[in-house]
Amino acid sequence: MRNESRLAVLGAGHVGPVIARLAIAAGYPVAIATAGDPDDIALITELVIPGAQPRWASDAVADADIVVLAIPLHRFGEVDPGLLTGKLVVDAMNYWPASDGVLAAFEASAGGGSAGEGSGSSEIVARRLDGSAVVKALNHIGYHELEDRARPAGDADRRASGLAGDDPAAVAAVAELTGRIGYDPVRLGRLRAGRVLQPGGPVFGQVLTLAEFERAVHEDARSLA
């Protein structure tokens, strides 16, 4: 195991366990936490996320180098920004009103693509977590496919996954995470550029090769020019 970065995955619903399993398989030490008592997810962890440690969120975050936010976006308002101060935070959440309902705090981010209007959902997340280095990643491939389509580097069937953030060191760490769990990382630029990964954008719900991914993003940018 060449990497000693420790992960805290916040959320044990659809997405959190999938990312946790992929990270464990890639050799990362992983803690998983919800808003509640770790005992409540002990059985889930044992059977569905073997190798992860169920912990209180504050403990998991305190010991983590990378914190993955994999909670429903409507619960994000309950997360204490102070808990995440100084941390690298992967925002794997989506604002997807057609699937999850409308959230007033995120209405400015409705729609995908790189359109200049409004604000990306991760930019809204980052404004609230102003002491954290937020990277948008692991949000655009469905949880039901994320594990199945993961492939090691160099595999002919490897696919790509995009990420965006304002802190270069944080982006580098999440690019490494993305690569090690099974996807060619595509660095899109600053957090604002992550709008292209949102619902309605050209790669949301898609599992594309690196070339296909780059073409889709490029065509999207051109269509707006």
Place this chain on the structure above:
Amino acid sequence: MTYTFGLDTFGDREGGADGTPLSHAQTIRNVVEEGVFAEQAGVDFFGIGEHHTDYFPMPAGDVALAAIAARTEKIRLGSAVTVLSSDDPVRVFQRYSTLDAVSGGRAEVILGRGSSIESFPLFGYDLADYEELFDEKATLFAELLKGGPVTWEGKTRAALLNQDVVPHLESGSFPAWIGVGGNPQSVIRAARLGFSLALAIIGGPPSRFAAYSELFRRALEKFGQPPRPVLVHSPGHVAATDEQAKAEFWPRWQEVIALVAEERGFAIPTEASFDRETGPDGALYVGSPETVATKIAANVRALGATRFDLKYGLPGLTHDQLMTTIELYGQQVIPRVRDLLG
């Protein structure tokens, strides 16, 4: 081991011979015919899922189920699913206990969300309250199923104090499942409240749900509940050959997913993704009776399930195509799966 096999529909709006969509009313009448025919074909269960759209015009499936009940003897009848969060659990219980009376004890319910959200604005609920709504209402529904006067208090409906809810069930209770789409905490909830587990597997490799069956079994033990069955619900289509089944299903699948994709902002499916989903590791059961039976048997075994429900039909498929699917499923697929499972 006793296995049961069902068919589910969402009231998918059917296509006429000339390709134009049938009316909502004709589609509903056809669904009733399909339910009656399912019994004749040897299917054990017929389920209707609640939807509120132009392409799934089926908001009151229990009414259609009652019509089927009046013309059948053995087939079990239920929801697949009832969107409990945007309904009143007392009312759902009353509708299905009435169906149980009409049908002579053949009613079931699967409670869940499905993948649709249109009932929330329709009935004035906020999707952001989904978890609390479902948790409270499922808890109340579990109390109602026990029979006898119910005392309950929560935030999502009026409190009940020693309330006798009628009609009483002749057999004490009816089968009730919670539909789960991949959230392990929903599996725990089903076990805690004493429901059976319905795994809705509509994309990706079904084998990833094996851990959920085990989680359910262990959680039932932890909560002191008796063993309860696991059901698998997945979409599919049966025709004489693999080629014919795919040729009928794929264009309609592409259309309906494109429709949903446009509403929700994700990519439309490619033929490559369809081939993956209809292959041995995918979630769609589209093919000849032998192909579909082999896949059902493999996944029922892998997931420790004792019940499989095929969600048949898609908007635009014709009544004749659906009747063929039902006939092949009942007369060839089910017996073949039973053989394969020994």
